[in-house]
Amino acid sequence: MRADARRNREALIATAGAAFAADGVSASLEEIARRAGVGIGTLYRHFPTREDLVEAVYRREVEELCAAADRLLAEHPADRALELWLQRFIDYAATKRGLIEGLRVIFAAGTGRLSDISGRISGALERLIRAAREAGLIRTDLGTEDVLHALTAIHAAPQGPDWRDRSLRLVQLVMDGLRCRA
Known part of the structure; x- marks a missing residue:
């Protein structure tokens, strides 16, 4: 994985962890992507399903x-x-x-x-x-x-x-x- 892709993945996991702790797993994926500084497409490339993101967190x-x-x-x-x-x-x-x-x-x-x-x-x-x-x-x-x-x-x-x-x-x-x- 390229360094920028690895950074994006880690930012998504960290941001999702905070969002899930605050709002549960129904937290907006679009908002998670925005807060992580990436587009929603980047989120879905790394985590095709919400469960994949939950598992990573x-x-x-x-x-x-x-x-x-x-x-x-x-x-x-x-x-x-x-x-x-x-x-x-x-x-x-x-x-x-x-x-x-x-x-x-x-x-x-x-x-x-x-x-x-x-x-x-x-x-x-x-x-x-x-x-x-x-x-x-x-x-x-x-x-x-x-x-x-x-x-x-x-x-x-x-x-x-x-x-x-x-x-x-x-x-x-x-x-x-x-x-x-x-």
């Missing part, structure tokens, strides 16, 4: 979230890396909320289009939890599944103008619980 979000785990572990103490990653998860969850209808269509088609990324998020979380546990910074009686359940509950909270702030407070509560008795 979702893949990018998962890849960025998972890559953040290793970067944060390299830059911070393990418990702080986990906390920052959980905060980053809230941003991922906000985008995923906007993508949910499009993801349902993709999964309902039964094509397995996203099967290669299943388990990546729990794998990243497991690395963070293992590092924090080994450093003696969090409890040893709670594991990845427990934290995933807490994240699922946070994600499922009713949408509202204060959802992100409330979710970040709940992440802090989860971290306080993980650090307790460490």
Whole structure:
């Protein structure tokens, strides 16, 4: 792919991610193209269907979230890396909320289009939890599944103008619980 085509594709994915997080997958493709600085034809050349664009946005979000785990572990103490990653998860969850209808269509088609990324998020979380546990910074009686359940509950909270702030407070509560008795 030429450099300009790669830039256009990345601009479309980034712009669509913001639009889907704000307006859901029914966001205007014409508006996404305009905000990305390209024509609608360019959008359709890269993403022939709305589901193709949804998939690309979702893949990018998962890849960025998972890559953040290793970067944060390299830059911070393990418990702080986990906390920052959980905060980053809230941003991922906000985008995923906007993508949910499009993801349902993709999964309902039964094509397995996203099967290669299943388990990546729990794998990243497991690395963070293992590092924090080994450093003696969090409890040893709670594991990845427990934290995933807490994240699922946070994600499922009713949408509202204060959802992100409330979710970040709940992440802090989860971290306080993980650090307790460490």
